[in-house]
Amino acid sequence: METAVNDPILKVRNLRLTIPLGAGSLNAVRGIDFDLQRGETLCIVGESGSGKSLTALSIIDLLGRGIERRADRLEFDGIDLLKAGRSQMRSLRGDRMAMIFQEPMTSLNPAYTIGDQLVEAFRLHRKADRAAARARAVELLEKVGITAAASRLGQYPHQLSGGLRQRVMIAMALMCEPELIIADEPTTALDVTIQAQILHLLAELTREMGVAMILITHDLGVVARVADKVAVMYAGELVETGTAKKVFEAPVHPYTRGLLGCIPVPGRTQRGAPLGAIPGIVPSLISEVSGCAFRSRCAEATEACGAFIPHRVASEGSHSFRCVHESGRKAGAEAGT
Amino acid sequence: MLVFILKRLGLAALVAVTVSAISFSLLFLAGDPATALAGEQATDVDIEAIRRLYGFDRPVLVQYWDWLAKALQGDFGESYYFKLPVADLVLQRLSITMTLGVCGISFALLTAVPLGVIAAIRPNSLIDRLALLLSVMGQAMPSFWFGLMLIVIFSIQLGWLPPSGTKTWVHFIMPTVVLGYYAMPAIMRLTRAGMLEVLASDYIRTARAKGAGEGRVLFKHALRNAIIPVVSLAAVQMGFMLGGSIVVESIFALHGAGYLAWESIGRNDLPTVQALILIFSMFYIVFTFLSDVVNAWLDPRMRAG
Numbered sequence: 254m255e256t257a258v259n260d261p262i263l264k265v266r267n268l269r270l271t272i273p274l275g276a277g278s279l280n281a282v283r284g285i286d287f288d289l290q291r292g293e294t295l296c297i298v299g300e301s302g303s304g305k306s307l308t309a310l311s312i313i314d315l316l317g318r319g320i321e322r323r324a325d326r327l328e329f330d331g332i333d334l335l336k337a338g339r340s341q342m343r344s345l346r347g348d349r350m351a352m353i354f355q356e357p358m359t360s361l362n363p364a365y366t367i368g369d370q371l372v373e374a375f376r377l378h379r380k381a382d383r384a385a386a387r388a389r390a391v392e393l394l395e396k397v398g399i400t401a402a403a404s405r406l407g408q409y410p411h412q413l414s415g416g417l418r419q420r421v422m423i424a425m426a427l428m429c430e431p432e433l434i435i436a437d438e439p440t441t442a443l444d445v446t447i448q449a450q451i452l453h454l455l456a457e458l459t460r461e462m463g464v465a466m467i468l469i470t471h472d473l474g475v476v477a478r479v480a481d482k483v484a485v486m487y488a489g490e491l492v493e494t495g496t497a498k499k500v501f502e503a504p505v506h507p508y509t510r511g512l513l514g515c516i517p518v519p520g521r522t523q524r525g526a527p528l529g530a531i532p533g534i535v536p537s538l539i540s541e542v543s544g545c546a547f548r549s550r551c552a553e554a555t556e557a558c559g560a561f562i563p564h565r566v567a568s569e570g571s572h573s574f575r576c577v578h579e580s581g582r583k584a585g586a587e588a589g590t
Numbered sequence: 591m592l593v594f595i596l597k598r599l600g601l602a603a604l605v606a607v608t609v610s611a612i613s614f615s616l617l618f619l620a621g622d623p624a625t626a627l628a629g630e631q632a633t634d635v636d637i638e639a640i641r642r643l644y645g646f647d648r649p650v651l652v653q654y655w656d657w658l659a660k661a662l663q664g665d666f667g668e669s670y671y672f673k674l675p676v677a678d679l680v681l682q683r684l685s686i687t688m689t690l691g692v693c694g695i696s697f698a699l700l701t702a703v704p705l706g707v708i709a710a711i712r713p714n715s716l717i718d719r720l721a722l723l724l725s726v727m728g729q730a731m732p733s734f735w736f737g738l739m740l741i742v743i744f745s746i747q748l749g750w751l752p753p754s755g756t757k758t759w760v761h762f763i764m765p766t767v768v769l770g771y772y773a774m775p776a777i778m779r780l781t782r783a784g785m786l787e788v789l790a791s792d793y794i795r796t797a798r799a800k801g802a803g804e805g806r807v808l809f810k811h812a813l814r815n816a817i818i819p820v821v822s823l824a825a826v827q828m829g830f831m832l833g834g835s836i837v838v839e840s841i842f843a844l845h846g847a848g849y850l851a852w853e854s855i856g857r858n859d860l861p862t863v864q865a866l867i868l869i870f871s872m873f874y875i876v877f878t879f880l881s882d883v884v885n886a887w888l889d890p891r892m893r894a895g
């Protein structure tokens with residue numbers, strides 16, 4: 254298949270993920286669309302259970318048994334992932350697309366040395382000899398800021414701290430110079446003091462190496478600094494997507510605005526004032542949800558919210574949202590100016 | 591790793607000394623050995639003579655030291671019943687028991703581990719159910735009944751296998767199956783449970799995310815971690831098989847060490863019982879030590895000791 258340089262590395266159209274349960278089935282992801290350009294960082298934000306991890310896992314084809322994946326298009330560099338067989342997916346994973354998980358403490362195999370685990374993908378995909386793979390491993394450990402890199406190769410995961418392990422995981426993901434890295438809350442399990450450090454390292458390295466990244470995080474402060482694009486997920490849908498600048502400066506969807514209100518902004522939030530926590534709960538996704546899933550928690554909800562909610566384009570092309578309210582758009586536009 | 595091995599060796603030696611003291615004290619727990627030896631019609635004078643002859647009149651610690659020093663040199667005294675050196679007697683019987691034990695545990699491991707792995711890969715599948723059925727049967731069926739059934743079918747009805755004796759390897763087939771099948775269910779369940787747990791772990795997902803194939807994921811990443819508790823269990827079972835294969839040895843008339851122990855207890859042949867208990871315990875100690883070493887090799891976290 255012909256692919257031009259400025260074609261997106263990842264193209265997702267109408268992605269749906271369903272988990273069959275005893276009685277019905279859980280529509281965990283309900284038709285999401287996005288494009289990811291080469292070298293670009295997309296941050297997915299949204300509350301717990303909104304389907305962020307499932308979306309990430311579906312791209313790299315590591316969904317748990319039984320979870321159904323459907324989409325109109327799911328393409329990686331022009332390769333149709335929906336049609337890719339197991340062995341083709343295997344040859345992509347760890348080579349051209351890599352993943353970094355949430356739990357550094359348990360994501361490394363306790364029985365093998367850091368070195369063995371670092372070189373594994375490189376040797377599998379590049380058919381490199383041991384010496385070359387180890388040299389590459391040392392190079393990357395140094396890149397992720399690990400001192401005495403060569404001597405670390407012989408250490409076991411239990412001998413390293415959580416922060417170091419996550420650095421190792423990052424190095425491992427970068428071994429084969431992937432074109433796409435998916436990082437699912439890579440720092441949630443870490444000490445607060447090193448969270449930002451690790452995220453910035455990740456952002457810096459992906460930028461430097463020109464790797465596209467999907468970063469799932471709850472840390473909106475980090476999103477503001479590292480994201481090119483932001484996708485806001487709610488109840489299995491992307492309710493708002495756009496460049497980080499647009500979404501942060503002129504959020505349109507009431508949920509996005511609520512979410513942004515949840516973080517204290519130095520200077521703007523007054524001390525002691527309550528944060529904009531969003532009251533209410535997410536609707537059940539077991540049956541079909543009609544209309545806007547956020548309307549039960551939305552201050553602006555009207556009758557129109559029960560009908561089909563189309564994608565709408567905000568001020569510029571790269572900023573879209575799903576909300577029927579014109580007021581949201583205006584409020585967003587005003588806040589942005 | 592070397593420090594770990596030395597530490598474990600020290601521990602094993604300590605346990606061995608304790609066990610030797612216990613097996614020595616058996617002599618006295620069983621009543622006055624001189625009276626027992628002298629027989630029913632003996633007079634007090636006879637008993638006194640025997641007491642002096644065997645050295646039972648000396649302080650206990652001296653006797654223990656004397657016994658231990660000789661035992662370490664392979665001298666376990668003379669059997670009261672056979673009037674032969676216990677060491678020769680035990681050695682001859684032990685080779686049968688060892689053969690049976692090694693065959694039994696190998697049979698158990700070679701059937702249980704693959705079955706457990708397959709069952710874990712496909713939980714609730716037909717093979718999983720079959721494996722469960724096999725293990726439930728293994729647990730429910732008494733060894734003597736299973737052994738007798740095998741004899742009825744393969745020796746009497748079909749005439750394929752000899753029902754008793756130890757002359758050729760063919761004689762060991764049925765005893766191996768009976769003994770191994772006894773150990774199989776626990777090993778299989780532990781393998782299955784371990785594999786299920788490990789396969790659901792984060793590092794297996796990491797391995798898959800690297801593009802590792804199924805075989806690599808299963809055998810390199812999963813099995814090595816899942817097998818650790820199985821090693822410890824197999825060591826205990828191996829020790830148990832050596833000492834506790836009495837039933838199997840009786841059914842198939844394999845006159846091994848287990849059978850000898852059983853006979854000797856009945857005959858009050860204390861030196862033989864003592865020696866066997868000491869040797870069986872030493873086996874346990876050796877197997878536990880070996881399993882610790884194997885596990886430390888499998889799991890670096892255990893090397894800290």
Ligand SMILES: Nc1ncnc2c1ncn2[C@@H]1O[C@H](COP(=O)(O)OP(=O)(O)OP(=O)(O)O)[C@@H](O)[C@H]1O
Binds near residue numbers: 308
């Ligand atoms: N294997 C599974 N079986 C059943 N339900 C699942 C499974 N995996 C995920 N879910 C459900 O799917 C929904 C989306 O899960 P997902 O893990 O993608 O959320 P998330 O956005 O990543 O949340 P978090 O921020 O907590 O990580 C949740 O309601 C979750 O309970």
Ligand SMILES: [Mg+2]
Binds near residue numbers: 305306307437438
């Ligand atoms: Mg998640």
